[in-house]
Amino acid sequence: MNQVNTLWFQVPFPFKQIIFWSVSWLVSLLFVTACEKKTSEPPDTSETRITIRFEHRIDGQKLQYDTLLYVNEAGNPYMVNEIQYFISDVILYPHNKGPVTINEWKDIHYIDTDLPTTLRWDVYDQITAGQYDSVGFHFGIAESENISFMYPNPPERDMFWPEYLGGGYHYMKLNGKWLPEGQSIQTLPFDFHMGIGQIYDSVGAITGYVHNDFPVILKSSQFEIMPGETKEIAIVMNIENWFKDPNIYNHDLYGGYIMQNQTAMQKAKENGHNVFTFAETKN
Amino acid sequence: MKTFLRIGFIVLLATACAKNTEPELVPVYKPTPDTLEIPYGFPTRLNIPDDNPLTKEGIDLGRLLFYDGRLAGRASEGKFMSCFTCHIQENGFVIGKPRPFPVGLDGQPTRHAMLPLVNLVWNEGTYGWNGSVKSIEDDVLAVITDPTEFGSSFLAVEKAIREIPGYPVLFEKAFGTKEVTVERIAKAIAQFVRTMVSSNSKFDKYLRGELQLTQSELNGFVLFTTEEGADCFHCHGGSGNPLFTTNLFYNNGKDSTFAGESDRYSVTGNATEKGNYKASTLRNIELTAPYMHDGRFNTLDEVIDFYAHELVWTPYIDPLMHHIATGGNQLVPSEKEDLKAFLMTLTDTSFIQNPAFGKPVSFPGEKTMILK
Structure with a gap:
């Protein structure tokens, strides 16, 4: 240190000034650059993710809303106005490995044909690259998760299922109109609403409840996802199958509303196993 | 040269860690932020615009304007109208009369029956019977010029409120400026209306x-x-x-x-x-x-x-x-x-009797004006 001091005193005065100010400027520049905003890191392109689209078809074609275009298996001409429903607990089945449940920050997803943003679900979870044998999910909300008042905000809030009828939330509202037998113009509304059913005694008092949610494994839903890829898959609701297999659902018989008709909801539930199919979309 | 270098150095040090934004104007009055307590079971998502947060001063000013018959800017014609003319607390904030009421200051009936002013802080941007109104602020502005309501003009309303002793300073407390504009009038009323929560039936x-x-x-x-x-x-x-x-x-x-x-x-x-x-x-x-x-x-x-x-x-x-x-x-x-x-x-x-939503006891400059 003494050597440095000695050398400093040997430097001629004008050069001392130049050295002093140069060092000062360098220090201050260091301050300036230290306080600049940090630029964001480039996105990690190695993330492997999945996006799920929700499609709605009748007889293999994209659903056309509000038009009396379709005829169901029972022979009822009908139209669909809107569909709102929940799916939950989406499960991926990797090849030769145990199933993976997509948890994200919520495990229930709401789909509303009036709200395009709900028709695409960019799943937050990272997915392990590789081969997958199939995809499954729960239609509606499982009993343990179907808790009244858990959605205070719209649009999910407006799916609430009245406490008197079992509480929780509608699994689905499929709203449309059909042309009753003998009518040529005057369509009638049908509210094909699914949720918790009720058991009534002979005087009409409710003695128990039935949870009509059900698991779905999509047929032919194998796919491969590469490292770093965002794989887009589609869950397709084939609407005609709600009214078709194994039960032929006749709107003339069940009328415009079924929330208090467990027989009708049971038939819908049984038909629901064949309603959903899988589609893979090329990126 | 030495002086220049010294000054440069000091300036550089002084500005080194400053933000790269324009210096903010500090208002004389800084309004006090207010919040709404969300009642049991009610939506947690409130529709409060970023450019019009709730403040105690804004809400107080809004309440005065809501009830002040001079708001229409037509007191010189002997005509008084405010939100209160048709939105009456004891009637759940509607007029409580059969059609053709309400009628505007020029005698024309409004096009539709009234919707009550209640829990509007949870309306997500579709106000009115057909949802054409995007915000409460927009609704206030529309009322001013609507021939079936105030039938007035922005200029007349601004002038009327500006000239009432006491109002400009209330605008300063609420918005940091004494300048009275229809936009600030609308913001203040909207703040007040957003506090009108009914959750105790x-x-x-x-x-x-x-x-x-x-x-x-x-x-x-x-x-x-x-x-x-x-x-x-x-x-x-x-x-x-x-x-x-x-x-x-x-x-x-x-x-x-x-x-x-x-x-x-x-x-x-x-x-x-x-x-x-x-x-x-x-x-x-x-x-x-x-x-x-x-x-x-x-x-x-x-x-x-x-x-x-x-x-x-x-x-x-x-x-x-x-x-x-x-x-x-x-x-x-x-x-x-x-x-x-x-x-x-x-x-x-408790909602229709809540004094916080009721008519204020006094108004700015009321000694010099007749209120209705």
């Missing part, structure tokens, strides 16, 4: 477990929330939606034709929305007659009878109106009484 207390409903009220509640009953809940909410409106639009089977309507179709151009109007909130419904967008029904009994027997089929009827198959829900007289009893549990007396 008999039904709310029932949901919170504080009391029991009568058997007739309970019967009515079951009718309200069942498809085989009256099925009101799909459009008007219930225990899962205590706003008692979805804030959505429906054709509920009132009419057979829809020519010249100011319906939802007139806003969206979607033909399936012909004859669609907002499902109004049923909170304080006992007080908010006349009913429907055109005020065609003067009593709850008339409304209940309509839904029971008088529905009109058209291709545009909402699919949720499944009772159209039988012309209505066919409630019998005892059921109608039960349903009405339940609807009356939605009356919130």
